[in-house]
């Protein structure tokens with residue numbers, strides 16, 4: 091049984107830990123987590139049935155897979171060599187906007203590093219996780235990585251440059267979606283509908299539309315056309331989006347502001 095250790099137990103680590111456990115491929119006893127104050131890690135341990143570890147060194151010395159799940163600014167907390175183990179453990183960094191170059195510069199020691207960019211739907215096995223590898227990654231680590239990523243949903247290998255760009259879609263995308271849902275619920279309420287009814291109608295409409303897109307073999311443009319008949323009301327509303335630079339706004343969300 092591989093030992094999985096999380097350094098950081100915040101929002102993303104929590105979704106990943108729950109995703110791994112929910113997948114049925116990782117037993118809670120095989121997962122450990124720690125955090126700076128210990129507070130978030132204790133809470134996660136309680137919620138997911140995994141083990142709280144007080145000292146990050148224990149994870150760094152013993153885990154087979156170590157996930158760096160803190161904020162990039164916390165990299166400076168690790169000034170001594172990260173690990174001095176002969177077995178060169180597999181380290182997965184989920185740190186947004188933090189290149190291999192920068193990680194290696196901050197984190198001395200002996201380890202194999204993979205950058206991954208998960209998203210919070212991984213909690214229910216529906217994540218879209220990006221990953222990028224270094225040429226030196228040993229074969230045995232590759233199979234460990236595949237097993238780990240499969241437990242979280244679908245995964246896509248990309249170049250490091252594309253990972254930075256796609257982070258604005260996969261990493262941040264869920265937040266855009268939830269903002270969209272919230273805005274629709276608020277607008278529906280403003281139009282006089284009760285909150286409960288607005289919430290159910292909006293959520294079910296978007297879930298249903300996403301499921302149809304995922305299962306029908308049709309592209310979004312075709313499905314949109316199935317709703318917006320020429321000259322009809324929906325087409326008029328879509329025109330409103332166009333007139334208000336909707337696509338331009340989306341371009342701004344996806345444009346890589348790390349560059």
Ligand SMILES: NC(=O)c1ccc[n+]([C@@H]2O[C@H](COP(=O)([O-])OP(=O)(O)OC[C@H]3O[C@@H](n4cnc5c(N)ncnc54)[C@H](OP(=O)(O)O)[C@@H]3O)[C@@H](O)[C@H]2O)c1
Nearest residue numbers: 098099100101102125126127130160161162164167185186
């Ligand atoms: N949230 C997302 O949807 C998302 C998506 C993709 C990638 N990411 C990446 O995931 C990372 C974490 O983001 P988040 O949203 O989960 O942040 P978060 O909720 O603020 O969690 C940060 C965690 O890091 C811990 N921490 C801070 N310094 C530490 C240290 N020296 N050693 C061990 N743990 C330490 C904190 O511990 P305390 O309990 O002490 O506060 C907390 O558990 C970021 O690098 C971000 O780029 C996030």
